[in-house]
Amino acid sequence: MTTETTPALSATIPAPATPYQEDIARYWNNEARPVNLRLGDVDGLYHHHYGIGAVDHAALGDPEHREYEKKLIAELHRLESAQAELLLDHLGAITSDDTLVDAGCGRGGSMVMAHRRFGCRVQGVTLSETQAEFGNGRARDLRIQDHVRSHVCNMLDTPFEKGSVAASWNNESTMYVDLHDLFAEHSRILEVGGRYVTITGCWNPRYGQPSKWVSQINAHFECNIHSRREYLRAMADNRLVPQTIIDLTPDTLPYWELRATSSLVTGIEEAFIESYRDGSFQYVLIAADRV
Ligand SMILES: C[S@@+](CC[C@H](N)C(=O)[O-])C[C@H]1O[C@@H](n2cnc3c(N)ncnc32)[C@H](O)[C@@H]1O
Numbered sequence: 001m002t003t004e005t006t007p008a009l010s011a012t013i014p015a016p017a018t019p020y021q022e023d024i025a026r027y028w029n030n031e032a033r034p035v036n037l038r039l040g041d042v043d044g045l046y047h048h049h050y051g052i053g054a055v056d057h058a059a060l061g062d063p064e065h066r067e068y069e070k071k072l073i074a075e076l077h078r079l080e081s082a083q084a085e086l087l088l089d090h091l092g093a094i095t096s097d098d099t100l101v102d103a104g105c106g107r108g109g110s111m112v113m114a115h116r117r118f119g120c121r122v123q124g125v126t127l128s129e130t131q132a133e134f135g136n137g138r139a140r141d142l143r144i145q146d147h148v149r150s151h152v153c154n155m156l157d158t159p160f161e162k163g164s165v166a167a168s169w170n171n172e173s174t175m176y177v178d179l180h181d182l183f184a185e186h187s188r189i190l191e192v193g194g195r196y197v198t199i200t201g202c203w204n205p206r207y208g209q210p211s212k213w214v215s216q217i218n219a220h221f222e223c224n225i226h227s228r229r230e231y232l233r234a235m236a237d238n239r240l241v242p243q244t245i246i247d248l249t250p251d252t253l254p255y256w257e258l259r260a261t262s263s264l265v266t267g268i269e270e271a272f273i274e275s276y277r278d279g280s281f282q283y284v285l286i287a288a289d290r291v
């Protein structure tokens, strides 16, 4: 699929499907947190997701050094990009002729990384006009606008043709939608044998119900975190068969512990750290085959 085959997407801005989606569009249109913009400024890849991997304490150096905060920001950004690389690792064998879909694409950092890795087309959808304009501006700056395109569009109702997409993903964007509706749409656009990947936070059914920390995260982001059980059930109901499930909780804790020491804290750090530690919340990657 080329951008030329989807002119309606970029030409018109569809109305959000529900009052909730209007709120979410407004939320992301107004978002400009330094923790996201300052990290993105490091190398021009702007993420709205969290990080994984061990902290490189040697690279950080002495906390008293005047350059320490700058190094800390670069380190947090490195861990966020490592998270996106892990997601891309699970998309399978993508060729430059393929089209990928980023559902809930934010400012588009993962899309640029996917294009750089595979040379393919990447179509992103977000409810936020500001984010889509930002992502398209970055693509123009990088001269990859013929391959990487953000659209203002509901991920539950996309204009992509049935079976036209080699792989699709949600990076920390599943908590804004009903999972059955979401996986029905991915299943529709994916080719048979295509791959779906999500990295997301989910509440742990072994804990029982969403903990107070999970409720705090929901209130902070106006989202609705699902349980791990819901993911597997909704995938099974929509011809998405899990191939790989990774519990990334131990891998994301160092990011949060480092972030909690930075000047860019937003106040949500304690809820993530405590819920990951008490087991009520998990950070997971699920890669599934469209069968
Ligand atoms: C936390 S951000 C994640 C952004 C991006 N995936 C990343 O990793 O940087 C959540 C994104 O989901 C998008 N979103 C939420 N509900 C959506 C919907 N129904 N349709 C399209 N995008 C949606 C928001 O507009 C926002 O871009």
Ligand SMILES: CC(C)=CCC/C(C)=C/COP(=O)(O)OP(=O)(O)O
Binding pocket: 033, 035, 036, 047, 048, 049, 050, 172, 173, 175, 200, 201, 217, 221, 223, 225, 266, 268
């Ligand atoms: C794992 C879960 C539950 C994620 C909720 C969705 C979300 C808002 C992700 C990060 O966005 P961001 O990068 O804009 O957030 P922040 O400003 O906190 O870095």
Ligand SMILES: [Mg+2]
Binding pocket: 035, 036, 047, 048, 049, 050
């Ligand atoms: Mg962030």
